[in-house]
Amino acid sequence: MVMIGLPVMLFSGVATWFATEDIAPHESLAWDMGAADARLDGPTFGEPVRQSVEGGVRFDEDGVQPNRNEGRGLSRQEIVSLFGPGSRAVPSRGSWTGYEGPRGYRESDVREIDLNDPVTAGMYRLLSGRVPRAAGEIAVSPSLGLRPGTEITLSRTSSAATVVGVVEPQRHPGHRQIVAPPGTVLADGKGVTTEWLVDTPAPVPWRKVRELNRSGLVVVSRAVIMDPPPPGGMEDPAPGGRWNLDGVVMAATGVGLVVLEVALLAGPAFAVGIRRRRRELALIAAQGGSARHLRWIVLADGLTLGLAASVPAAALLAGLCTRTRLSLTRRLT
């Protein structure tokens, strides 16, 4: 059983490790875009773009990525008009800043987002204190090591800000981040990237995403992530299919190798086992067992042993790897 269980255990461990390496887009929807129906990434490109379902921008045929710097930022009104009446756009602006805290000068990511807005629900988890509401109030991620009530000086504004809460960014729980209400820290707009969380009356379909792509906009839509269009359509291909041939070939090779290894390791053991049971099999034959019956008995033996060894082994290591991966992801990202 060990001879079967061990390779199966190793293989299921490796498979689980790689399978859980990436978080699927639909699993991280709330982390990435809260309760919004769509997220508009960055300024417009100067030209039509082609994007993946997850918002990756495709290289064109020459391998040249469209240049975002040629584009421009959009105003809230422009965005609302793009998504139609009844839509609401909430900005999420990010940059980098230094700060002077109790332990001296440090640097951190800084994000301006209104955590009181229900559209941001799920993006951050409040660990202690409260979310910032006014200018001069900030929340920090746990890795900054600051407690509510601490005062720091942000180098961007050269003014003091009070830590009022500790929030964990759900997408990157270990990330160093300062969260401030909109327009309080990144007012000068230097090196700032803006994403818009858009709340629309109706789901944003893939057709709408492509329409916005033609205006140079990259949009991640909740509806599209939950129900992606079939990849590789002739007229409107969604680039970046989930499966590629290389991956399938690699997986098939891996499975083949494991099966071969199990056969090489456990095969001789089975052969010895059958030799040892020759007398018993002969007795069954004397009682009227035909060659087919004996084959079935040996096969059932192997299947029972194989299942008893491999199923718990696979379950054990898959579970173990998933747990390890989860805790590692939480700790490292």
Added chain:
Amino acid sequence: MSFDPVVRLADATRVHGDGPQAVHALKGVSLEVAAGELVAVMGPSGSGKSTLLNLAGGLDTPTSGAVTVEGTPLTSLTDGERAALRRRRVGYVFQDLNLIPSLTAAENVMLPRELDGVRARQARREALEALAEVGLEEPDRFPDELSGGQRQRVAIARPQPGAPRSPRSWRPCGSPAGTSCGPRGAAP
């Protein structure tokens, strides 16, 4: 349906190996056993008693000659058909009993019927009846947990379950030491 004789060997020969190493275990034996008849085969060690019983019970086929069990010539049967014949028409009670150690008494008795495709529940019912007939009250014990006499009773019950209860049916009882064989249910 009854047959007379139940077992017929006509000039049956069994040679093991070939060339200079060939061993003539049985040379031109002819034998007829009638239904209900008790036949004892006796002879010194190596005289071919076991080979004779192996041929008569369909465990082996003759090199030449013919073996007929209940009107069926064994030489014309395939391996699978001979196995079916062993399950349905022939029963062995070996001298050293040869119970399967990994099966309980009831399972040992059930085995031929189960191999024959009878459902486990029915096979078990028949096995329990057969074991009750020979007076064994611990059907769920393994052979190791039974006394010598109990094991012997299991071995005797084994050819019986579901068998046609015709008084003419004949069951050879082989023993490697070649002491006796007899009708169904007889102790070796």
